[in-house]
Amino acid sequence: MGKVRPSIVKRLAHQILQQYYDKVSLDYAQNKKLILEVSTIKAKHLLNRVSGYLTRLAKRYKKIEASPQQSQG
DSSP: OOOOOOHHHHHHHHHHHHHSTTTOOSOHHHHHHHHHHHOOOOOHHHHHHHHHHHHHHHHHHHHHHHHHHHHHO
């Protein structure tokens, strides 16, 4: 079974992914720095959860984005 995440974590991660897609990285530490720059999250625990989920989303979406390019070439 997967991890259960609060809706606030999912909502924040999706909003950041939509607004800053070109800046989102596959690296957790870089995403954590991005979240510190673009949001007002003060709680360390929430910051870590959002950056972790954002990294997971980025891996999923960027893999889908790269997949059609590999099958054509």
